[in-house]
Amino acid sequence: MGSRDRISAIVLLTLSVMVCIGALGYGLGTFSTPGTGFFPFLLGILIGFLSILMLAHAKRGEEVKESAKSPWPGIEGRKKVLAIVAALGGYGFLLEKLGYSLTTFLLFVLLLKGIQPQKWYLAMGVALLASLGSYALFQVGLQVELPRGFLGM
Amino acid sequence: MEMLHHILFGFQVAMTPANLLYCFFGVLLGTLIGVLPGLGPVATISILMPITLSISPVSAIIMLSGIYYGAQYGGSTTSILINVPGEATSVVTCIDGYKMALQGRAGPALGISAIGSFIGGMVSLLGVMLLAAPLANFALRFGPPEYFSLIFLSLTIVSGLGTGSTLKALLMAGLGMLTGAIGMDMSTGIPRFTFGIRTLYDGVGLVPAIMGLFGIGEILTNIEEKLELDIFKTKIKRILPSREDWVRSRGPIGRGTLIGFFLGVIPGGGALISTFASYAVEKKISRHPEQFGQGAIEGVAGPETANNAGAQSSFIPMLALGIPPNVVLAVLISALIIHGIQPGPLLLAKHPDLFWGVITSMFVGNAMLLILNLPLVGLWVQLLRVPYTYLFPAILLFCLVGVYSITNNYVEILLMVFFGVVGYLMRKFDFEPAPFVMGLVLSSMMENAFRQSLTLSEGSMTIFFTRPISALLMAVGLGVLVCYVVLGVRKRERGAG
């Protein structure tokens, strides 16, 4: 508990300092005509103040709980999390280039094989069903404009 | 007596077979839209607008309104089942609703949600009919200083959300507000903290943030474990709320109705603020506040009732003055214009059939929604039985399509993924995402209100304290803050001593 809080407090404190500096760059203006940086600056101060409080709390706080189970996942878990993040990011970048159906299909195959590996035919089958089915639901049924990639779908 | 006459007239209009059908179609579609994260009522209403040109204006508006408040019913479904709020007004429902689902109590959560929404909606409608004019005038009295004070008060309440420490909640709210400050400054046109990304010029979108923090963050946290471990308790305990659930929900539903009804009239943030005001109130007066955040049914009953009551009363500024209190009703106004009806203060006088017809149709619509949603509870609960391996890609897909469909801009997808990571980290470091979202939503409203107020007062800060409503709100807000400090100090003294 304690060390985690300490880390987050320090991160937030650093952030607040950066925000205040940035805000000053935008100009604070005066009280009667607040400038662009006025509000962010105040927020920076607030966050800084609160994170200092949190730091004080954490220092004082429950060192005993340190030995408690670490919330961080093991190497397996970490790989899975990264994989999903990468897959989703890739989806975002490729969606307009490859078109909805293809990108969705790829995503599903990746997720079904990569996270908790399913048999190939299952993965492909569900992926196909998902991409075509959702296409029908969204594009045809709800008339949402889904991007068509170079293949025209 | 004249009121009765109007109501009967309204029912005549609303109860024609054609209009009943349109109403049904509207609320059905609305529920579906609400369930699908991201695909909002705005998009649907806009898409359907041209189609409605072939039917009468009254029928069109009945249907389109149905979509709007139907979506409120549906939005809570995803909040409870998969921790993805359909709208900002459903965020608070996630806190306890999702926990209930994890405990196998998704059924009661959904059930109470539907029933509370129904009661809240009906009573609120009565209020709309009887009090439309005075309430509209009340809403008008909220100028920039009043908005600022209201939001200030709301943010002090925000720290009551969830289980974590007040300090952390306030930090998250502050962070959320900072994120809300990203974008083009409205008064000067200078882009703030946008790092040159054009998409950020109009600020961080609410939908990518919500779906990222709640939906994706949750999935990332879940997949660490082996997926064979059913994320949702296999034994789905019951479908309907128990007697105890009922008893505990009575009060929250009643209070939620009042809170939602009155706050919903205030254009802009009223309905949203009512949801967490309700949550905070229930937590405050509960005999077991520590249960909040762990699956307390009051945390679902109150806010859900409030948000539906607010959805109904938000029609008041629109019907009485032609002022749309949110984007959805703005689109509705657009539909009116295309149909050749001019919204404004003269709407009631010029088109009484529209005015009364729509209001009475909302009674019918709410009843339909209750009948629709209760049996659906069983269906939704079955959905949770799908193995998580297949469920989570589906949830991800809905989030992806949902976020893309709002602006057809793939950058929003990347933004959502970013927030997904942030949400994941938040959970790891023991922070709550709900206050962050509240800060995000309210940030620009608060800043604009602040600057507008100062321009109006020519630089004097006293404007917040000299106007009666504003002064009252500020006083309460400051009082709440003082309470926190006092309680905090006392706790520390007790701990040290």
Place this chain on the structure above:
Amino acid sequence: MGKRMICVLLVCSLGPLALNLERSFAQEAYPTKPITMLVPFPPGGLSDTTARSYAGAVQKITGQPLVVVNKPGAGGTIAVDALQAAKPDGYTLLESSASTLAHGMFTQGVSWGPKDFTVILGHSLYNFAFVVRADAPWKNFDEWVQYVRQNPPFKYGCYGNLVTMHIVMEWIGKRLGLKLVPVHFKGDAEGTQNVLGGHIMGHCYAGGQDALIKAGKMKTLIQVTGEPCDADPKSVAKLKEVLPDAPVDIIALPRGIFGPKGMPETLQAKVADVFRKATVENPEFIRTHQLMKMEVKYFGPKDLETAIQKAHSGFGELIKSLGLERK
């Protein structure tokens, strides 16, 4: 071997011929697939309402649907970015105020200008006016000017920063020596709300003020373009009459439809033809805009192009003289 060679030769010679036929067919028939209309503001706004009011007509005329795609943000420039990324084949168009294109360089700091578009047509005009509460103490423009001179500064609502009406008011202030302070609201709804609530005395409108004036809650103080919505339009001062040197032509431009740069002339004409029928000749469109009190007026591509050019060249100077340039 021989037969194969002949086949290949045949295909090679017929291929280009076929392609040519294909192309000329494509040019003849427009449209053959759905048309995307980009709208630079969120649903419910004036641009969105306008686009949807002719969407149905386009489908009726051409048999192809018109898909409205909202791309809001950055003062209307995000939608422009999307337009510029599209092919100039007539299937992606933009519904926008010509001001965005003419002034964007100065108000939004973008790098493109009027030369980077194909003008299809202009179809309507905003109803720009400064509107105040009906119970305001000034009966007309002159009384207001006097009041402001004696009680500076005067706070007025505006729906955005560096938008047309903001610039107009700044110009009026400079011209008459008045201290005018804008309070920026998010759109008309917020402005209307504040005027009705008495928190501010007046607000700038671009259309949509009709309902409130008819209901007797507000009155027009000065009309910039279009006809006043008041019961007695003659009693309302028109900017061009009161101050003839007001640069209205540079600031207030029509609204219309635009395409990406590089659309061939024949295509441009075809598209203009379709949309002219769907807008200025379409009773539904006319009715909708009458309700919003926005004058329906046709501007052909060449005329609109000239107007935009003129506005663009004059705008830079104007902005500088008012001290409103982006820093």
